[in-house]
Amino acid sequence: MPQPAIRVRDLSKAYRVPVRGAGLRAALRSLVRRETRTVDAVREISFELAAGEVVGFLGPNGAGKTTTLKMLSGLLHPTGGTADVLGHAPWHRDKGYLRRMTLVMGQRNQLLWDIPVIDSLDRNRAIYGLGTDAYTSTLDELVELLDLGELIDKPVRNLSLGERMKCEFAAAVLHRPQVLFLDEPTIGLDVTMQKRIRSFIESYNRSTGATVLLTSHYMADVEALCRRVIVIHRGQILFDGELAGLVQTFSAHKTIVIDLGAWEGDLAAYGEVVSRDGSRATLRVPKEDTPRVTGRLLADLPIVDLTVEDPPIEDVIERVFNEEAAE
């Protein structure tokens, strides 16, 4: 068994946030005594990533995803537990570590706004001390893979969001990092651009064997890239395993899609009607009832077509988070 690239043990992060009520009295009181409250952003999480693995890190807003990525990239110091990435404790931020990892934040940019992309890349070349040959060949490859030819000489401010994100990726992997932390890398991008970024991540992973930990709100990203997902909610890990297993574990329901032809009667007796559009109807039924309901449907109604499906992963995850929140 090779050494894991990322090993996280009981990692925790608590923030102290000031508490102040509304109004003048509360404002005055806060002058004398600052009250603080502890918020546990991440609570004793543990997981490992093997070298070369691409893992989706899922959770609703505020679940602790970004906090975890920031700890693993060395920006935040944990309040408990340990992490080892490529043999380094990330928050020591030693140069040997920083040269081997990268963090891409979909909502932030590292490229300088007012100068051409190539100048920002050139700065990174100098900062990472890349040799001319290595730089040129990596750059050529990135220009090809991300289709940057037209963009590279333009100032960043003149690029669209999608174009900028492609250039951000080029800047982020110019030094050929072995570990990539990607925080919402496709946020706000159109479908075509999302696909482009996705296929870039896939080919970078394939050609370099880099380890990737990725957060995204778009399940399409996760389905395309990750066999394994880690689901985090309120700072704790709810699930860590194969993407397919997530649906098995959390979905107590199946979806039955039927084509009823001209029949227009009531379906409520068979299950929860999710949608009904012309002759097509979608029913949601408890998993264990699926064979029985399917049998009844086929026996009772003039069915033209019938399929049984797992619900979309988005729905499963949404349900998991909602149920957790309701508890």
Place this chain on the structure above:
Amino acid sequence: MSGLRYFAALYGTLTRTGIALQIQYRAANVIWMLGGIIEPVIYLVVWSTVAREQGGSADGWTPADFAAYYVTLMFVNHLTFAWVMHVFQFRIQQGELSFALLRPIHPIHSDIADNLGFKLVMLVVLIPAALVVAWTFEPRWNTGLAETLAFVPALILAFSVRFLTEWSLALAAFWTTRVTAVNNVYFTALIFLSGRVAPIDMLPGWLQTVSASLPFYWMVAFPVEVMLGRVPPGELAAGFATQLAWIAAALGMLSLVWTRAVRRFGAVGG
């Protein structure tokens, strides 16, 4: 790549792209520069008038002496100027600092290079402005080769004192969101005690003592006085030593505060 070659190549690239960046900001930069040109001209006009009304000199300074002083100061102030105290809070809030922390070099290097880029680009504005001021106010120079040779290290050391001090103070932004207040205190002290409002030897005695015990004089006035031949040759070595001591102090403060600032950033998040 060896350390020295790495840094030479690094500074080459950072300064080159820094120049490109500053050319993009030319309109804003010219406005910045106007302040640096107008301020010494105002004090020059004031003190020349005072000198003429007092029968040709004020505290031994003639209008031609003031003209030489303020034209030199215009250059020294430009070449030692830094803006990092104005931008650090923004950097933390916008997440720029996070990216800086993820790179395998100290962020001060790109600041130094951008600063050099700005200074080189803006000489295009400063040199003609200084020529006009010189032509108008007819300065008298006592500057020879010895003064010019001594001026170069005095200027480089003055830049180092000012840059490192301001970079350390800029780190206050990690602890407070009221950096403007910190900045106001600093810049008020700087303008009075660095020789910008008046040459230091014109200040009241107690203020001269205050000035002598603080770093401000060594950031601006000292190289100006060296250039004008107002520092006796015997006192040059002691002057350079004092500048070096302030640099050491600022470096010590910088590394101490930086370590704590990064630790704090890591604790509270960006």
